[in-house]
Amino acid sequence: MRTAVYSLRSGAVALLLAPVALAQSIAEINGPKFLSPYNGQIVNVSGLVTARHDNGFWIRSLEPDDDPRTSESIYVYGSNLGNFTTGDIVSLSGSVQEYHSNKDYNYLAEISSPRDITIVSSGNPVTALEIGKDTANPPTENFSSLDFGGLFGVPNDVNRVSGVDPELQPDKFGIDFWESLLGELVTIKNPRAIAKPNRYGDTWVVGEWPVTGLNKRGGLTMRSGDANPEAIIIGAPLDGTSNPKDGRLGDELEDITGVIYQAFGFYRILPATALVVKKKPSPELPKPEKFLLKGTCAALTVGSYNIENFYPGSPEIEGRAEHIARYLDAPDLVFLQEVQDNNGQTNDGVVSADESHKALIDAVAQLTGWRYDFIDIAPENNKDGGAPGGNIRSSYLYNPSVLRLKNANPGSATDAVQVQKGSKLFSGPTLNFNPGLIDPGNSAWDNSRKPIVAHWEFKNLFCRLADFFTVNVHFGSKGGSTTLHGDARPPVNKGVEKRTAQANITANFISEILKYDRNAAVIAAGDFNEFAFVQPLEVFTETSGMVDLDVAARVPEAERYTYIYDSNCQQLDHMYVSPKIARRLPRLEHVHVNTWLSYDDQVSDHDPSVARLNVI
Template identity: 25%
Template sequence: MHAKSRVPAILVAAGVLVGSIAALPLPSVAAAPGTVVISQVYGGGGNSGAPFSNDYVELFNRSGAPVSLDGWSVQYTSAGGTGNFAANKTNLSGTLAPGQYHLVQLAAGSTPSGALPQPDSVGSINMSGTAGKVALVRSADGLACNGSSAPCSDAQLELLADLVGYGGANFFEGSPAPALTNTTGAFRKTSGCADTDDNGADFETAHPAPRNSSNAAAPCGGDPSPTATPTVTPTPTPTVTPTESCDTPPTHQISQVQGRGETSPVEGQNVRIEGIVTGSFQGSGRLGGFYLQALRPDADPATSEGLFVYSSTPVKTGDRLLVSGKTIEYNGLTEISPATAVNVCGTGAIKPTEVKLPLKNGVSFERYESMLVTFDTDLAVSEIYNLARYGEINLAEGSRLWQPTDRKGVNTDKDARRTILLDDGSNAQNPPTLPHHTKGSNTVRIGDKVEDLTGVLTYGFGVYRIQPTEPVVFTAENSRPARPAKVGGDVQVAGLNTLNWFTTLGSRGATTAAERDRQLAKLVANITTLNPAVAGLMEVERNNDVALNALVDALNAKSGAGTYKAITHPNPGTDLIQTALIYQPGKVTPIGPARSSSDPIFNRPPLVQAFGKADGTGKTFTVLVNHFKSKGCTDIDGPASGDDADQGDGQSCYNAKRVKQAKAAMALIDNLQLKNTLVLGDINAYGEEDPIHAFEDAGLTSLSKKYIKKDDRYSYVFDGLSGELDHVLADKGARKLVTGATIWHVNADEGRFMDYNTEYNPPYLYAPDPFRSSDHDPLLVGLKL
């Protein structure tokens, strides 16, 4: 298809001609056929009855010449929505030979089924299984249009190499392709060669059958490329390729194929190599091949002795093979793909290479790529965010990783050299059971450890990882604490983030009544075990105290009528969530009205309440509950800019705003003449960041820094790094009342798969207990009044 000739056809199909004339009949428009086109579309991946776990788009070169996809992208938007193509984009690279297919793997659904063939590109676009719009764009920039409510300009249309609107799409070529189902995909007719610039005429539905670059090329008849003067290439004289066997010698050593750098010096060339299988990951849902390692290493420590071979030819660990195929770089991994010959020629054994962490300066894992390795040190779990989703665990030598802005002495360079990701040897998503767990437990907690981890070191999705070849046994170095540590005193005060406790379904919290009940059960278990006289809450739905009162009712159903009461916020703000306070009237009594701040720096204003003991004896104290601006780089006013933009200092966006909020909170203490004040809440700042320093410079004391051991001082884990986002700080008067403080690690060390959600979470892991009742750990402080 020639881009310019497609413009009027697309404009008419979208009902947006120059001059704003709409709803005209569709005329017959002649358009030159395209070179690279979309040859298959499937959006039902991972849905009920789907044959594959992932959506995909297949591309095809219908021309007679190679076409580079570098700088191109696949983009998607819904059939009739207002979103733009730019919101769903997957970049492409590589060169497509004449008649060659290119498979783009996209998002997975919630029901695992079959794995796609080895994809040539990978993205995260989540397409509709019935109707949508897919664009092949000769640019890596997202198109800020959708062809309907946001018409595409001439310049944007010029970038379209192909467009497929299917089902009820309102943007298409000629007429839309048929609607799809979970078991049907849209196929461009004649194996991808048909292109009349009419989706309805060019596409038919059939059972999904994705093809990738390993499939045999299927050149179209003639030369459909839109060149002014066709180039005729003489047909070479056919040659007969002899059958390869164990007598066919290798052409290269594995180390020669790997080379000293990140890419192979023989990329794109056909090679024949010899080695021992160190790990076979073949079969449905696995990696689609095996790892091969040289019998005898070369003398250069910078060259790897292993390779991944993409092949379905059955092999087993210990087989000695001679393998032929093309060398490629697939998402950063050097591999043979596809293998054109796999000859089993005996057996052998490879001793794992010992790898010491942290790696030495200037050394990377590249020298061990695709080799069998073992780590001769304890590795601690640093993050389990994707354990249930992709089977991944972040590990670090010795101990967990810390946020560098949470404490002094964090060596980020060394931390990068002491980490490795543990995978599960599979491409399956959302498996029914966790692929890894700690001995004696059905899950893994951050801080647990593994010894002598052995597997093949490989690379994928931007990170080096271990595919284990032996059972992985974690030991519980961070056992679940059944109760918080004792903090003393005659009154205890807690601060906890409720992870969006909403009674309104489908908003920020639960999406179903069952999820809401599961969430409430966990929150009740958390609070009743903490048993605080006063609890400051964050992320409670702002809905006239409906959510707050529902929580109090559930607490009283568990603890006895009247055990808890709520404080009504006098100024809950403009956000969907608010700060809140609950208390036990049998232990404390509110003194005076609840107060707040009218400073516009807060869209979640703080809540202030003074308390005294219920029996009227002892001193009084004040609680000031906060929830500062998050580290995300968008706000109600738009993207962060100026001082609020990310300054590259590790404090992320809106640090300046959080500092202003800290100063406004201190001004509130002065203006209201508050006494014996505890400033608590989700400050969204780690321990050595500017907002905490602003509090400390104003005379407040961090109780976690004062009372909690350094290795226990954390409440949140993000991107594999632990730190304290949640704080309790005391003024001079309150400091004299404090008897102790603790952080109860029931949430941050637990996987998200343990929470109340039913999507993706294996049902057997849920329990109505405190663990993973939120993503933040609660804090508890003792006061002697």
């Protein structure tokens, strides 16, 4: 046994001025709520050092209580903390502080500016709590008692955790569960990656505990009322090494031991050492789709793909072309999003994207032996959002041996397409511009893409009466949203009001087509930047009368994903069809050529989808 005292003078003035508390247990310091009841006070405390970090260390209570709401560990923050290590029992004084680096993050209780650190004994055993065995299992559905109206309830940010400071209910709510273990040294047995690492190597995982929304690849899919609070992110290793950045969805990992922490808006585990992948999922990519019947009004194949800021200078042109030609089986019609102008992000007034489309069409032709044609409407310079100078737009590729525009009459970036009643007896509705943009002057589209509408007919004489309409959308971004673990409850779903307005405008346009002909064939697809169960798309389906193709095609809920963000496989890209099409046994596949790959191997951040539809 050895005994030593370290007197740390950093912050000594603050310590002298702070209210002084008597010796307290760690559980009492943490308290049964999100914020410490001793915030701003000086405490005297003892504990076992369970882990060290460059700027501090963690101690665990020597006399734990039996309250599951109160963590038995706490972070001690400071510099020049002396020569001691894990397994030491120490006593110290310090000021309790609630810290966060951003107003939208939850607070981390810590003891700062510690002084008079005394090593009472050394060489004591340090054990980790196994999550799900030594602790309860994480809740699987709800994040917070403050999420009135649900996690994506509108309006957002009605409450703040830091303002209400609710009593923890770790058996019911996800962030309460992780808060109740804040600072604890824990082990996850047989973890599995449920997302690809971010650019820092941080990886979301689950362990052997129960989960919901499990998809075939091993990820967790966000569904209505369930955004998977049972997941936890693994952050930077405490030993200074780095986690691998080439991980993939579904990777099986070696056991993880580390400390539960709060940083960058998320509860996380800082592992003692870097993550180790022990088994990769197989196959690396899904099998390509194949349609035995296609190219007719009874079997029209339709793809949708956000090809992420595409222009002739983009890397992986061949990769995107292979996805369209091989993995989607070269659909008769492809809805594209995020096609940039001919020189990409060069901000020089160029808005045409003919060379961008040609580059993609040429690459596809190398694989198919035939050439797509395209239609788009060039936006006004820097008016449609995205990277400055890029002028992204939505557009179509189509097989000219199968389809053509019906009475082509292209509109401009400022022309508003309108639905017109057919001029002949028994003729269906038509468009004044074909293709055309929906209400491009409406402020709802400021700095956002306008939906491009087209009216199509088949070259095949048998299908001459089977015309159909398409609406290609790319609604406003979610950029600026707050984290699911954050202080704002419900979390801020940035742009939800704007997307709701955009959904209303688009839906009202489609409803005009169906008003003139309730049996019209209409397909709306693209990057809606929203989930099917959140207000904008609920408004869209209710107002338009369209049917979610995932529902009509009976795609299992857990397999409805085209994107991975943080802990969730999720669906931002959708297809909706008019009731006539929904009734006729449609087929829909989400083709996971990007979400299954590592960050560096993906060619877009979205997966494409492909459907076969009967539009007769």
